[in-house]
Amino acid sequence: MFSLSEENYLKSIYHLEAVHGKGISTNSIAKKLDTKASSVTDMIKKLAQKEMLVYKRYQGVSLTKLGRKEATNIVRKHRLWEVFLVDKLNFSWDEVHDVAEQLEHIKSPKLIDELDAFLDFPKMDPHGDPIPDKEGNFQKIEKKLLSTLEEGKIGICVGVDDSSSDFLKYLDKNNISLGQKVKVVSKESFDGSLTIVINTKEITISKKISNNIYIQS
Amino acid sequence: MFSLSEENYLKSIYHLEAVHGKGISTNSIAKKLDTKASSVTDMIKKLAQKEMLVYKRYQGVSLTKLGRKEATNIVRKHRLWEVFLVDKLNFSWDEVHDVAEQLEHIKSPKLIDELDAFLDFPKMDPHGDPIPDKEGNFQKIEKKLLSTLEEGKIGICVGVDDSSSDFLKYLDKNNISLGQKVKVVSKESFDGSLTIVINTKEITISKKISNNIYIQS
DNA sequence: ATAATTTTTTAGATAAGACTAAAATTATTT
DNA sequence: AAATAATTTTAGTCTTATCTAAAAAATTAT
8 A cells, every 4th residue: 555645756757757758867756746855765765665666876766567557547546536527526627636636545446446437438538638447558649739730730639738727727718628620820930839720710829838739630 | 724634533523422422532532543542632632722622631522613513524525425436336335434434535625515416415325324514504313223113113214323334234134224114023122132024024133233223213 | 087066865853643651630449 | 538440641752754954976067
């Protein structure tokens, strides 16, 4: 069994590995968890002892197969709860994160499997992120950043990178949601801003925005 | 905000007060929480400082209005989650307790109100215990112990006192469930055992069993 | 290649919550 | 009303997870 803290470390390292590959630095973990590097050192020693990750002083850490399995299960729980909150309890996609962050630590294999079935085995969470199945497998879908789409091309919004409430509210305000068709009208080479058509309406979005929206094209 | 530990203390004291009235002893709390009296003393000092209860050395404790409100809310959450687990996730009534024990500590007012609505504002949990509403009010239903029912009389099972898995499984095995009609055929004065009719089947139950079943008659 | 900087680790401290053992208080017997 | 027993509190220790400050190692710049 893992403590709440241990689980949060495993999850963070898992997410960092997904972006940066193996060998995650102490500092990056500290930043992600909003804690101090010295606290991270303590915890990764503990997790190394539990064989959840491989650690050599000053070399950063990498999850073991076991550690990845554990982390995947937490991610699975987090995302299933997000689906539950949105589909069944009328939460909007910008409200789910904090609650799911708590619910993901509930320990009961039966609970999560029944929840999965109750939700009809969803493959994606409300932000377009894949939900691992019981064994930890999930579909990796084709997706690229909206910022990489060329002028005149069309894509379908399939996910977001940043899931902060502010960003999601911005998307809501501009009618950008998952499954939405997006056409790039023009691209400003100076600042990378895009003019796009959403639902027949034309809007201009900054590079920062287009860097946080995933599309399929 | 309260810690997990603080919440568990409040809940335990609340339940003890429901049975024994005001002035709950350190030892009884320790027993209920399976901890040591010295730990209880520490915690009740803390909760007294937070004005959740009134405490005078060697005199036991009583919840304040605020403390009772807090405790009631935890009970509300516990029981709503139990309904969710049984009604939506196919848990049986003997499986819900441990999971609800975890879920009751999730902090999100919206979550619990939406859950309440999603479950259609249930008034009772799977063991026949009343679910407080948002304001902390709940129906107190007429009920008495099956052991007090006289020979020849009929009652309807409306709740259980002991909610341990073992006891609930025993009831399942003998087709005793909430809403079930029970008729007392005879009462053995020597050991207090009862012979009852459930669903046309006659069985004999010990005093210990009949002392844990609530009926309405 | 050495100096300066950044990152990481160690050492020691703190807070929450639990424990043991002993002291203080209350309750019960005789 | 003492004496004994039971309960409760205090004092001090332990663990977990955090922190600060300083030391050690690695990286970057001169």
